[in-house]
Amino acid sequence: MDRLQAMRVFTRIVELGSFTRAADDLSLPRATLTHTIKRLEERVGAHLLQRTTRSVRPTRDGEFYYNHCVRLLADLDAVEADFREAASVPKGKLRVDLPSTAAGTILIPALPDFFARYPQIELEISTSDRFIDLVQEGVDCVLRSGELSDSSLVARRVATLSQVTVASADYVRRQGIPLTLAELQDGHLAVNWASPTTRRVTPLEFMVGKRMREVPLPSMVTVNGAHAYLSCCEAGLGIAQLPAYRIVDQLSRGALVELLPATPPPPMPISVVFASQRQLPLRLRVFIDWVAEQLRDMR
Incomplete structure (x- = not known):
């Protein structure tokens, strides 16, 4: 295996933290990767990878070598791409x-x-x-x-998508329509959205003039998926804020009712x-x- 290919093997192992995953990604036998890294360490005269039972991490020398490999390979790829692109098709x-x-x-x-x-x-x-x-x-x-x-x-x-604050027709019949943010905070419920990554619950957001105001509400249910968020709102479990394009049909049928249009949610990038x-x-x-x-x- 030539030196450039060995560098690519080394960088992929570092990025995936595993010989096995790197071998699968590169469609190479794991033994080939092990042999390649052994020869590479002999060539540079340094121990590049620290192996544990669960993962593979670069040593201090390995981190230094990895950063140089990434820059060199990126430069090489850029030069080759410039020559290929004029005559190539995306594939x-x-x-x-x-x-x-x-x-x-x-x-x-x-x-x-x-x-x-x-x-x-x-x-x-x-x-x-x-x-x-x-x-x-x-x-x-x-x-x-x-x-x-x-x-x-x-x-x-x-x-950049416009958003709408909505509740189901059934929710509005039971709880009424809040006309101000103060009324919203008086007895109303939200369908709470929690980040799938951090699990942090995002409060409802409203643009009051040019300033954004957060309004946390109590909730019977918290979700972290887009379909569940809309479904809970349609089921009358609370107020939600959704991109307008997703609920055109529900609004036109009256299944969902827009709330507080004078203070809409901020646009969603x-x-x-x-x-x-x-x-x-x-x-x-x-x-x-x-x-x-x-x-x-x-x-």
């Missing part, structure tokens, strides 16, 4: 993770258009609302809502998130552009 497998609602209602129905444009791209799609570790799980990009805090990732905002790279693979760039195109007219 290869992409692993993406999408929120279940956006996937089912917007993106998956539009996939025939994507494959008509890019027939040599293969998509592997997972749907969830949980935190995805892109490097550890081998995912190329995720579509996520809300403000993003992980500075090690790159985010491209592709849409939607972003495609991917690991920091100097040169994105062409297949990933065209997929991100296509997602942005599908969501561009959403409100």
